[in-house]
Amino acid sequence: MREPQLVLRKDGRRATLVPLGKKAFGRDFLVVAGPCSVEGDASFLALARRLKAAGVDGLRGGAFKPRTSPYEFQGLGIEGLKILAAAREETGLPVVTEIMDARDLEAGCRYADMIQIGSRNMQNYTLLKEAGSIDKPVLLKRGMSATLMEWLNAAEYILAGGNNRVVLCERGIRTFEPATRFSLDLNIVPAARGLTHLPIIVDPSHGTGRSSMVGSMSLAAVAAGAQGLLIEVHPRPQNALSDNDQQYPLVQFPALMKRIRKTAALMESFARRPSRAPRS
Numbered sequence: 001m002r003e004p005q006l007v008l009r010k011d012g013r014r015a016t017l018v019p020l021g022k023k024a025f026g027r028d029f030l031v032v033a034g035p036c037s038v039e040g041d042a043s044f045l046a047l048a049r050r051l052k053a054a055g056v057d058g059l060r061g062g063a064f065k066p067r068t069s070p071y072e073f074q075g076l077g078i079e080g081l082k083i084l085a086a087a088r089e090e091t092g093l094p095v096v097t098e099i100m101d102a103r104d105l106e107a108g109c110r111y112a113d114m115i116q117i118g119s120r121n122m123q124n125y126t127l128l129k130e131a132g133s134i135d136k137p138v139l140l141k142r143g144m145s146a147t148l149m150e151w152l153n154a155a156e157y158i159l160a161g162g163n164n165r166v167v168l169c170e171r172g173i174r175t176f177e178p179a180t181r182f183s184l185d186l187n188i189v190p191a192a193r194g195l196t197h198l199p200i201i202v203d204p205s206h207g208t209g210r211s212s213m214v215g216s217m218s219l220a221a222v223a224a225g226a227q228g229l230l231i232e233v234h235p236r237p238q239n240a241l242s243d244n245d246q247q248y249p250l251v252q253f254p255a256l257m258k259r260i261r262k263t264a265a266l267m268e269s270f271a272r273r274p275s276r277a278p279r280s
């Protein structure tokens, strides 16, 4: 395989900052939260207001949903994108949403601030090439069976097309362990940070598949060097139309946000004053 040319941290190349609203991945520690799927107008708006009050930096919500079964909720499509845009209008928070098909990229760019390319599409090369020519930042999730180099090469497609505003998101990989939906691979955070100048964030929701593990794995991700988090939050996870086992209950979210911010501030203070303790 040819070595990627653009994504690697070569020749002292500085970290890439990827804007989201008035903040930037790679400079600020950003938390993006919201439901797995946008389920309706009023419910999304009410949730968005509460997430803003909890101090998130961006909203997430799927309008086009990659579902394993064709008989499950597929998302509200364009209607969902409009709901996201209305929530941005109301809260001032930027919105992130997944686009699965290159034909929907234009609509995604019209309504959203950042386009997510999901795990199942990390090797959809048509979509990656098209994402290289859009004028929006891209959140590129790791394929659930992708190696680090395959993931970086997927990002390379987007950079090669002229769009260098790419954030990598670890979201768990398939292993032999059935106790969790996926195995959140936190090794990949320092491994990726050593190789690429692109920011890397972690999604502990899909990474565990269990809401009871999202809090601890969020903090673990920050300690591992993640530069942001993508967390699924729902007011009534048991009634959610997708991923109900893993969505974090809204009532508990403000307390988790405080712990995330404290952990991120601690990591930041370590970075400012590197300890002399050996790295192991």
Ligand code: PEP
Pocket (backbone or CB within 6 Å): 036, 062, 066, 098, 117, 118, 119, 120, 141, 171, 203, 206
């Ligand atoms: C999602 O973010 O809801 C999603 C489907 O993510 P992934 O591609 O990581 O499964």
Ligand code: MN
Pocket (backbone or CB within 6 Å): 036, 037, 206, 232, 242, 243
């Ligand atoms: Mn989901």
